[in-house]
Amino acid sequence: MNPTRLQVLICGGTGCISSGCLDVETAFMESLEKHGLTDEVFVLKVGCLGFCEQGPIVKVYPDNTFYVRVEGKDVEEIVVEHLLKGKTVERLLFKDPETGERYFYYKDMPFYKSQHRVALKLCGIVDPEQISDYIGVDGYQALAQSLFDMTPKEVIDLIKASGLRGRGGAGFSTGSKWEFAYNVKGDKKYVVCNADEGDPGAFMDRSILEGDPHSVIEAMAICAYAIGADEGVVYIRAEYPLAVNRLRVAIEQAREYGLLGKNIFGTDFSFDIHMDLGAGAFVCGEETALLNSVEGLRGEPRIKPPFPAVVGLWQKPTIINNVETLANIPQILLKGADWFQSIGAPGNSGTKVFALAGKINNVGLVEVPMGITFHDIIYKIGGGIRGGKKFKAVQTGGPSGGMIPVKDINIEVTFENLLKAGSMMGSGGMIVMDEDDCMVNIAKFYLDFTVEESCGKCTPCRIGTTRMYEILDRITKGQGKEDDIKELKSLGETIKDTSLCGLGKSAPNPILSTIDWFLDEYEAHIKDKKCPAGACKDLVSYVIVPEKCIGCTICARVCPVNCIHTVDQTVGKNKKLHVIDQAECVKCGACLPKCPTKAIILE
Amino acid sequence: MIKSREDLMNLRNKYRDDVIMRLISYDSSNRTEVMVGMADCGIAAGARDTLKVLFDEVNNARLEDVSVIAVDCMGNCDNEPIVQISTPGKPVIRYKKVDTALAKEIVAKHLVGGSILDHARMEV
Ligand SMILES: Cc1cc2nc3c(=O)[nH]c(=O)nc-3n(C[C@H](O)[C@H](O)[C@H](O)COP(=O)(O)O)c2cc1C
Numbered sequence: 027m028n029p030t031r032l033q034v035l036i037c038g039g040t041g042c043i044s045s046g047c048l049d050v051e052t053a054f055m056e057s058l059e060k061h062g063l064t065d066e067v068f069v070l071k072v073g074c075l076g077f078c079e080q081g082p083i084v085k086v087y088p089d090n091t092f093y094v095r096v097e098g099k100d101v102e103e104i105v106v107e108h109l110l111k112g113k114t115v116e117r118l119l120f121k122d123p124e125t126g127e128r129y130f131y132y133k134d135m136p137f138y139k140s141q142h143r144v145a146l147k148l149c150g151i152v153d154p155e156q157i158s159d160y161i162g163v164d165g166y167q168a169l170a171q172s173l174f175d176m177t178p179k180e181v182i183d184l185i186k187a188s189g190l191r192g193r194g195g196a197g198f199s200t201g202s203k204w205e206f207a208y209n210v211k212g213d214k215k216y217v218v219c220n221a222d223e224g225d226p227g228a229f230m231d232r233s234i235l236e237g238d239p240h241s242v243i244e245a246m247a248i249c250a251y252a253i254g255a256d257e258g259v260v261y262i263r264a265e266y267p268l269a270v271n272r273l274r275v276a277i278e279q280a281r282e283y284g285l286l287g288k289n290i291f292g293t294d295f296s297f298d299i300h301m302d303l304g305a306g307a308f309v310c311g312e313e314t315a316l317l318n319s320v321e322g323l324r325g326e327p328r329i330k331p332p333f334p335a336v337v338g339l340w341q342k343p344t345i346i347n348n349v350e351t352l353a354n355i356p357q358i359l360l361k362g363a364d365w366f367q368s369i370g371a372p373g374n375s376g377t378k379v380f381a382l383a384g385k386i387n388n389v390g391l392v393e394v395p396m397g398i399t400f401h402d403i404i405y406k407i408g409g410g411i412r413g414g415k416k417f418k419a420v421q422t423g424g425p426s427g428g429m430i431p432v433k434d435i436n437i438e439v440t441f442e443n444l445l446k447a448g449s450m451m452g453s454g455g456m457i458v459m460d461e462d463d464c465m466v467n468i469a470k471f472y473l474d475f476t477v478e479e480s481c482g483k484c485t486p487c488r489i490g491t492t493r494m495y496e497i498l499d500r501i502t503k504g505q506g507k508e509d510d511i512k513e514l515k516s517l518g519e520t521i522k523d524t525s526l527c528g529l530g531k532s533a534p535n536p537i538l539s540t541i542d543w544f545l546d547e548y549e550a551h552i553k554d555k556k557c558p559a560g561a562c563k564d565l566v567s568y569v570i571v572p573e574k575c576i577g578c579t580i581c582a583r584v585c586p587v588n589c590i591h592t593v594d595q596t597v598g599k600n601k602k603l604h605v606i607d608q609a610e611c612v613k614c615g616a617c618l619p620k621c622p623t624k625a626i627i628l629e
Numbered sequence: 630m631i632k633s634r635e636d637l638m639n640l641r642n643k644y645r646d647d648v649i650m651r652l653i654s655y656d657s658s659n660r661t662e663v664m665v666g667m668a669d670c671g672i673a674a675g676a677r678d679t680l681k682v683l684f685d686e687v688n689n690a691r692l693e694d695v696s697v698i699a700v701d702c703m704g705n706c707d708n709e710p711i712v713q714i715s716t717p718g719k720p721v722i723r724y725k726k727v728d729t730a731l732a733k734e735i736v737a738k739h740l741v742g743g744s745i746l747d748h749a750r751m752e753v
Contacts, residue, residue: 029646031684031697087654088662088696112667112699133657151651161637162644163652170634283640284631292632 030068032109035150037083038071039236040229040268046097047071047082053101058109067109073149073237076391077137080120085132085150092132093118123387123409137388140406142369144377145193145230145353146393149237154272157279160240166285168359172248173293181252182208185355187363189375194220194311194348195426195452195528197441200355206335207253207343215255216344217246217297218320218334219352221262221269222304222311225424226475228455230379231349233391235262235269238353239276243286243299245355249345250297258299259339261316263306273301308425308479312527313346315481326483327527348453350379371397374440378451384421384458385412397438400430404458415460419543423452425472425479426532428539429465448539450532464561465544466551470498472536480529487530490521494537503564506552511541560628563613567629570604574625577601581617581626590617649693661695661716661740663687665727666709668702674709675728682729683712686736695740708751714739725751 034054036047054069075083080094084104091114093104100118107113119128120135129135143149152159160166172181186201207215219242223231235242246258262270277299280286288296302320304310310319314328317339338344354376358366367375374396380403383389387409394403400420404410411417419429428449430437437443441451459468473495482488494517497510518534525531541548550556557565570581570590576598582590589610592602606617606626618626631637653660665671665680684697703711708725712735715721722745724735731749738744 029650029688031680031699033650035651088650089698089700090654090657110667111669111672111701112665113701131657151655152648158640158644159648161640162646162648164641166637167641170637174634282630291634291637 030066032067032089033087034067034069034109035072035085035087036069037073037075037081037085037150039074039078039081039233041074041078042081042083043268045081049098050082050084050096050101053098054105057102057105061105061110063105063109070153072151073154074146074233074391075150076141076146076393077120077388078390079388080390084118089114090131090133092120092129092135094120136409137390137392137407140398140402141393142377142395143393144357144369145234145350145379146237146391147357148241149233152238152240154237154239155275157240157276157283157285160238161283164360165240165356166244168356169244169247169251169285170291171359172251173291173295178208178252178254181248181359184363185252185358188358188366189363189373190351190354190358190366191374191441192348193350193354193378193453195423195450197451200347200351203335203347204249204252204345206333207255207345210336210343212254212343214257214340214342215250215253216339216342217249217253217255217258218313218316218339218344218346219246219258219260219262219349220311220313220316220346221260221266221349222308222316223263223266223349223453224306224308224311224479225453225455227383227457228381228424228453230381230391230454232266232269234349234353234379235266235273239269239273240280241353241356242273242349243276243280245347245352246299247286247290247297248355248359249347249352251295253343253345255343255345256296256298258297259320260299260301261304261310261320262301264303265306270301270303277301307481308475309481309527309529312529315527316346317344324481326481327529329526350454370395371438371440373442378439378454380454380456382408382456382458384456385415385460385463386410386458387412394439396440399436399438401435403439403456404435408458411458411460415462418459418461418463419465421449421457421459421468421536422455423450423532423535424455425475426450426528426535427452427455428535429459429468429543431543448542449535462559462561464502464557464559465540465547466498466502466557467559467561469537469540470495470502473498473533476529476533480533484525484527484530486521487525487533490517491530491533493517494521494534498537501548501551502557502562504551504555504562506548506555508552510552511545511548514538514541566613567608568606568611568613568615568618568626569629570606570621571625571627572597572603574623575603576623576625577603578622579604580620580622581606584616584620586614586616587612645693646688650696653694653696657696659694659717661692661714663695663697663740664700664703664713664715665697666701666703666711666713667699670702670706671709671711674726676710678729679710679712679727679732682732683736686733687740690736690741692736692740705751711751713753721753723751723753724749 595603
């Protein structure tokens with residue numbers, strides 16, 4: 027193909043597909059055809075560009091224009107004005123909701139300014155379904171460099187020196203882990219990529235696999251060379267059809283090109299990869315439960331030690347690494363340990379990808395240097411709290427993590443600091459809470475998840491989490507008892523101490539952390555039977571203030587259960603006062619925003 | 630089928646043209662931008678051909694860190710086609726009445742050779 031003068035990149039991550047990027051692609055094809063531009067303009071779908079809030083996103087290269095919320099009907103204007111005449115379509119540029127400023131270049135946008143893309147670097151640059159693109163940007167050069175210029179030990183030493191730590195949650199040194207497997211003698215070893223990604227709301231691993239699958243394949247091959255493995259497995263959840271498909275295509279293409287298979291680059295190094303689809307159980311992300319699942323056993327954890335690096339898949343030494351961990355490896359090989367160390371914080375080199383969600387303006391996927399503060403992530407990148415509400419806490423580490431309250435918003439995000447603050451890095455979910463979020467209710471939400479996902483092997487985890495859930499449920503229904511907090515703490519500590527795997531060891535964290543930081547909220551529920559955030563339905567009632575009611579009937583008309591009636595009292599212009607029948611009210615809140623005089627309040 | 634490190638290198642060079650624009654645009658801080666005014670005035674004066682020649686010549690010379698970009702009217706319609714060259718850390722240079730022959734000269738002397746063509750230069 028001759029290079030074309032213009033390239034139009036359409037974000038084709040799962041998020042943008044659901045907001046309609048496929049229509050945009052079709053519209054471009056039709057419009058380019060109509061204007062005879064098919065030879066001059068190349069259109070392709072790339073991986074997640076991160077700014078999911080504003081999708082579908084369209085980038086025009088080389089101009090570097092970043093269009094947001096593009097719909098099929100906008101495409102003709104882009105083609106005629108921009109592609110033909112070089113005139114940017116300003117109305118489709120991102121507009122800062124606060125300043126009203128429009129941004130021509132994505133690099134100037136606050137959302138991207140503080141980001142640093144390493145693991146996601148090629149997401150949005152390469153066509154994930156064309157190995158040629160990856161090869162064109164130096165893909166598989168790091169593998170060649172390892173095989174021809176370095177001994178396995180040198181590869182391991184380089185990864186150790188880079189300071190790379192596992193991005194799957196625990197933050198263990200990747201180089202040291204590889205060294206364990208390297209040191210075990212054996213004719214058969216495995217490399218496993220953990221793409222289970224079970225945290226609710228997390229989608230960084232999925233995005234990497236959807237946008238740049240070859241980086242992960244190449245990294246697995248490098249790991250295999252370093253530890254002496256010849257077989258690789260990607261354990262990925264079947265609920266990720268697009269990622270599964272792109273990975274399948276990538277593995278097939280790598281085989282066709284001889285980059286997987288026997289005698290890679292004509293050397294005596296052979297390595298191949300197959301995929302193993304998981305059914306989407308959270309516990310199967312835990313490395314030993316994952317191994318059981320691959321072996322066809324129940325997804326239950328094994329006792330450690332021995333660690334998988336020594337006794338792993340089919341009892342053989344096995345390296346299990348997370349997708350994002352692996353995505354960093356080729357660049358570390360090519361650019362060196364010092365380069366990687368130059369990013370991030372001491373002891374926490376490199377970047378971390380976070381899935382930013384919750385009550386924040388810019389929901390999306392962000393990659394930031396380690397050591398950045400929560401404040402910068404939430405206010406600079408995330409654009410602050412939605413609707414100008416008050417920030418309350420940020421949840422990290424998903425069902426295993428905890429809350430970072432306002433007082434800790436300026437701590438630097440590192441593995442150690444998060445543990446100290448009573449949470450953990452986890453795989454990278456970051457959910458922002460505002461004043462309307464009830465901490466007891468949120469704790470209950472996470473516990474509901476772990477109750478469902480506990481594999482049942484350890485009694486404290488299986489039964490203990492259920493008991494904790496029952497207590498929280500009572501509290502949110504106004505039936506809390508004096509001793510409940512003590513009980514929750516004692517159950518929590520016991521479950522943590524006596525469970526085999528990380529699921530049970532961390533399941534009480536969201537509860538213990540909210541008790542630590544938001545004890546007053548628990549007490550308000552238990553003692554005063556009140557939910558200060560107004561989120562626990564059983565503890566709030568919607569009432570109409572008689573002095574404000576004008577009898578307009580709007581509330582009665584939107585009420586789905588017809589529980590708003592009139593009484594014999596005149597209000598407004600000869601109308602009847604409305605009241606809400608508390609016995610029938612389902613607390614849906616439909617009436618609240620509709621009242622023209624704001625007469626409906628939460629009590 | 631890649632059988633050696635050289636095979637990989639050859640493929641890299643072959644496929645590079647397709648992706649290099651994306652890589653360079655992504656981190657555009659170090660690239661030289663060659664802008665051609667492509668409003669109606671520019672097009673009427675022949676900017677389309679100028680743009681095409683610039684683009685082809687830049688590719689033939691394998692100037693990876695140079696991007697040729699069509700832009701809106703630069704506000705001096707009598708002198709179209711106008712070409713502006715911005716290289717990071719250097720003053721912005723504008724050339725007037727750039728026909729295809731001049732376009733070739735600009736690539737060879739300015740972009741490759743690094744010397745400014747005084748005879749075609751105009752005020753920025
Ligand atoms: C309950 C539980 C769920 C986990 N889920 C995942 C997961 O989805 N993805 C992942 O990479 N690691 C997950 N882990 C961590 C893995 O056990 C393991 O530490 C990780 O895959 C190692 O890779 P890394 O060193 O590259 O981080 C989970 C751990 C626990 C206890």
